[in-house]
Amino acid sequence: MKKLMTLMLLLAMSSMSFAQKNEVKAIEKAIKNANYGDAKSAVASAEALLGSMDDKLKAKFYYLKAQALYADGQGSDANIDEAIVSIDNLKTLESEMGKLKYTPEANKMTTDMMNAYLTKANKAFTNKNFKVAAKGFEKVYKMSPKDTMYLYYAASSAVSEPDYDAALDYYLQLKNMGYRGERMLYTAVNVETGKEESFGDKNQRDFSVKAKLHKDPKDEKSEAKTAEIVKNIALIYVSQGENEKALGAMADARAENPDDIGLLLSEANVYLKMGNKEKFKALMEEATEKDPGNAELQYNLGVLAAEGGNADQAIKYYEKAISINPNYVDAYNNLAVVILGGEAAIVEEMNGLGTSAADNKKYDELKAQRSQLYHDAIPYLEKALELRNTNVDAAKTLMNIYSALGETAKFKEMRAKVEEIEASAAGN
DSSP states (O other): OHHHHHHHHHHHHHHHHHHHHHHHHHHHHHHHTTOHHHHHHHHHHHHTTGGGSOHHHHHHHHHHHHHHHHGGGTOOHHHHHHHHHHHHHHHHHHHHHTOOSSHHHHHHHHHHHHHHHHHHHHHHHHTTOHHHHHHHHHHHHHHOTTOTHHHHHHHHHHHHTTOHHHHHHHHHHHHHTTOOOOOEEEEEEETTTOOEEEESSHHHHHHHHHTTSEEEEEEEEOOOSHHHHHHHHHHHHHHTTOHHHHHHHHHHHHHHOTTOHHHHHHHHHHHHHTTOHHHHHHHHHHHHHHOTTOHHHHHHHHHHHHHTTOHHHHHHHHHHHHHHOTTOHHHHHHHHHHHHTTHHHHHHHHHTOOSSHHHHHHHHHHHHHHHHHHHHHHHHHHHHHHHOTTOHHHHHHHHHHHHHHTOHHHHHHHHHHHHHHHHHHHHO
C-alpha cells in the first residue's frame, strides 16, 4: 500500500510539473507569435501554479511574464508597472540562485522600456503635456531606481501640470531619500563661435579641447535641489491649507542645513504665501546679513517696504540693490515709482488751496516740489529704458513727465519711442 501511495504521489507530482511546463510553454509560444493577448491569458493560468514551481521554471516564468506585459512596447501603463515588478522578481530570484540565465535579457528589455518611456516623457514635456511627462519619468525611475533624477523630473512635471497631489508624493520621496540633485557640469568655449557649450561627460569635453575645437574647459558642480524640493513641499502644503505641515517641512530642512541661504529664502517665501509679512521681512533681513552682496534680497526688501508705505526705507533698499548690481532694471523702475508716489499727496494739497495770496504762494511751492519729484525720477526711468529698450512703462512715464514739465522736444522724442515699442510688440 505504501509503495502504491508513493507511486501515486510521484505520478501526481510529475503531472503537476508537466502542467506547469505546459502553461509556461504556452506563454512562450504566444510571445513568439506576437500574440500578446493570448500570452497574458497564459500568464494568468501559469501564475496559479507559481507556488509549486521550482526556481528554474519560476525564473523563466517571471521573464516571460514581463515580455507578455511589455508586449513589445504596446503594453498599457498598468501592464508596464506589472512588468517592472516581474523583472525585479526575476533579478532577485536569479541573484539568490547564483545563476543569471534570464537577467541579461531582462536588463536589455528594461533598457528598451526606459528609452521608449524617456523619449515619450521628453516629447510630452516639450509639448507641455506635463501629466504624460510626469508619468513617463516616474516609469523610468521605477525601472532604474538608482537614477533618482528621473523622479525629480517627474515631480517638476507634476508641478507644471499642476497636479499637486502627485508632485507632493514625488517630492516627499525625494526628501526622504536625501536627494540633492548635484552633478558635475563640463563646459568649454567653442573656438569657432566663442560660445560656452556643455558636454555629456568629461571625456567628450577633454577630447574636443585636445582637438582644438574648444578651449577654456571648466568643471563646475550644479546647485543642489534641496531648497527647491523643500520649498515646493511647503508651498503645496500651503495651497492645501496645511500651514503647520508647511512650516514643519521647512523647519526640518533648516535644522539640517542652518547656513543654507536657499532654504532661508524658501521659508521666507512660505510665510509670504501665508500672508505673514512681518515674519517674511524678518527672514529676508536675516538673509541679507548672511548674504550682503545679494542684490535680489535688497530689492525684495524694497518691495516690502514700499508695500508697507515706508518710501524712505524702500528707496534705501533699492539704492543698495543698484549699488550691488548697476544693471538691475526693476530696481530703477521701482525707485522711480516710489519717488513719484509722493505726487498724489502734493496734487491733493494743491487742489485744496484757495485763491488768497498765501494760498497762491503755497501753490507755487507745491508746484516746485512736484517738479522736483519729476526731476528726481527722470534719471532712474532713463536708466531703466537704457537697460531695457522695450520698457514701454518707463517710456510712457517719461513722456508724461516731459509733457508736465513743458519740455516739448523731449516729449516728442519719447512719444515716438513709445510708438516704436508698441508697433514692435504688435508685430511680434
